[in-house]
Amino acid sequence: MGPMLAGRVAFVTGAGSGIGRSTAIRYAEEGADVAVLDVNGAAAADTAAAVEALGRSAVALRADVSRAAEVEGAVRQTLAALGPVDILVNNAGLLRDATIRNLSEADWDLVLDVHLKGTFLCTKAVAAGMRERGRGGAIVNISSISAKIGNFGQANYASAKAGIVALTKVTAREYAKYGVRANAIQPGMIETPMTRALGEERLARNAAETPLGRLGRPEEVAAVALFLASDLSSFVTGAVIEVTGGRYL
Numbered sequence: 001m002g003p004m005l006a007g008r009v010a011f012v013t014g015a016g017s018g019i020g021r022s023t024a025i026r027y028a029e030e031g032a033d034v035a036v037l038d039v040n041g042a043a044a045a046d047t048a049a050a051v052e053a054l055g056r057s058a059v060a061l062r063a064d065v066s067r068a069a070e071v072e073g074a075v076r077q078t079l080a081a082l083g084p085v086d087i088l089v090n091n092a093g094l095l096r097d098a099t100i101r102n103l104s105e106a107d108w109d110l111v112l113d114v115h116l117k118g119t120f121l122c123t124k125a126v127a128a129g130m131r132e133r134g135r136g137g138a139i140v141n142i143s144s145i146s147a148k149i150g151n152f153g154q155a156n157y158a159s160a161k162a163g164i165v166a167l168t169k170v171t172a173r174e175y176a177k178y179g180v181r182a183n184a185i186q187p188g189m190i191e192t193p194m195t196r197a198l199g200e201e202r203l204a205r206n207a208a209e210t211p212l213g214r215l216g217r218p219e220e221v222a223a224v225a226l227f228l229a230s231d232l233s234s235f236v237t238g239a240v241i242e243v244t245g246g247r248y249l
């Protein structure tokens, strides 16, 4: 089997770190050129350099996914640097955990804006090009198992991630006739800078509660994001795939 994404252009948000960075690199290993978007410009540049080190083209884009003008500018830059986008990965995200009693309106808005509105804005901007071009495409949205279980202390995050599931299904229905597929991944606890901040004890407890007995690695989410971006999943749309090591079945 040859490279699975040869000749394709991928646009990955939050690609400066963790799951997004792994996905950008995995796609490049399979022949894709990658637009690396992150609100942290230095981190985006670092991932773009890793993509180029694999012999692929990359463009580093400093942008905030929750701002329409920045997203539209990033998509225009991608078109100019790499050509039309075939694959969109909506991955950018952050945590502002607090119980409902303590959760501020600002932290509710921030988390909903980055995850849910950001996914909407990037989908709107990128899917328009996929539709016009008429060569289909694949959209991979990163939800979370938190959306299924309603994690304690994550009213903002779980609501945003559940919203992403609904948005994925609407996207799948609205764009199916243009050959664009949209699917979501729900990771469990994956070792990244985001979760390392939770502390050793909580991570160890999490690993013990997971049937496969450990935390996941970003590469293991990237592998599923590769499946959903590639032709291997040509009849899969509107689906939600859990990547949790069997936790919360």
Ligand SMILES: NC(=O)c1ccc[n+]([C@@H]2O[C@H](COP(=O)([O-])OP(=O)(O)OC[C@H]3O[C@@H](n4cnc5c(N)ncnc54)[C@H](O)[C@@H]3O)[C@@H](O)[C@H]2O)c1
Residues within 6 Å of the ligand: 013, 014, 015, 016, 017, 018, 019, 020, 037, 038, 039, 040, 043, 063, 064, 065, 066, 091, 092, 093, 094, 114, 142, 143, 144, 145, 186, 187, 188, 189, 190, 191, 192, 193, 194, 195
């Ligand atoms: N790590 C896990 O256990 C886990 C589990 C379930 C879901 N997820 C989801 O996976 C995605 C990636 O998480 P991660 O663990 O790799 O986190 P991470 O913190 O390592 O990476 C997230 C990246 O998103 C970027 N980002 C944040 N806000 C942004 C914005 N407004 N615009 C553009 N970029 C922005 C950050 O700068 C960072 O580089 C997130 O959507 C997260 O909610 C992670």
